[in-house]
């Protein structure tokens with residue numbers, strides 16, 4: 629079976645970290661964005677990160693963070709990757725990557741063909757790109773809105789670095805999303821919650837099972 633990696637984002641409680649690791653996810657995401665229902669303080673994130681077993685990569689999600697915030701986070705929280713989910717420019721992505729020496733994943737919102745060139749631009753400077761649904765105008769959050777985009781827009785496309793699919797994924801639709809896009813990594817936040825900010829262990833497990841089923845399906849040649 630070919631592996632498809634899963635990131636569970638927006639963990640706020642130690643039991644979420646345990647459920648994420650036990651289900652077999654590869655990445656655990658912590659949101660540092662006060663407007664989000666999934667926001668964690670630096671000290672909370674530190675406690676959660678220390679709960680994570682070896683093999684579960686810890687990702688810090690920030691939105692237009694300045695160096696002071698990044699310094700504070702990275703001095704206290706043992707992270708493996710930064711996720712930049714705001715309007716960070718290509719130059720700022722490169723600057724953060726050089727300054728902190730940590731892999732950087734840049735989120736890019738997609739709603740139409742016009743959004744695709746940015747994936748190429750960021751793909752040249754980031755370690756990974758996160759192909760997410762573009763947040764609607766006026767939305768309080770730049771991500772984590774449970775909205776999917778038209779996956780046909782990226783079917784068969786490839787970029788200069790590894791990429792992850794996000795946006796409105798759920799246990800019910802992730803198999804179709806993988807089949808349509810060929811994604812080898814997927815990211816989910818609201819689709820595995822019982823309410824905003826509260827992860828549901830059964831839904832996390834169902835999501836990982838659906839991804840595993842999809843991986844099996846793509847590795848079996850069709851007759």
Ligand SMILES: O=C(O)c1ccccc1N[C@@H]1O[C@H](COP(=O)(O)O)[C@@H](O)[C@H]1O
Pocket residue numbers: 637638657659661664665666667689691713758760769770771772773774775794795796797815816817818819
């Ligand atoms: O999850 C949040 O609260 C959040 C806040 C600010 C920026 C990004 C956020 N989440 C990321 O958005 C995508 C998609 O989330 P969803 O599955 O559609 O709810 C995902 O990458 C989260 O990491």
